[in-house]
Amino acid sequence: MSSLLRRPSSTRLLLLKDVQQNRRSNIYSKPPKDKIGPVQSVFALCAFAVTLLAPAGWIMHHIPEYRQKSPPRP
DSSP: OHHHHHHHHHHHHHHHHHHHHHHHTTOOOSOOSSOOOHHHHHHHHHHHHHHHHHHHHHHHHTHHHHHHSOOOOO
């Protein structure tokens, strides 16, 4: 009975060790082949900002319209 209780935890430990070893294999020590310039960095940051803030801005802009609608009837 005690071996049945120990087996899942030992299996979990083996799985965690395997995952940790696989993560280390993805780290590279060489410098990048192409350098990223400041224009590309600014463009990427702007794209992320628009992607994240545009939906929130849309919702904030339309809050008065959402308040005027009657709630759905069950």
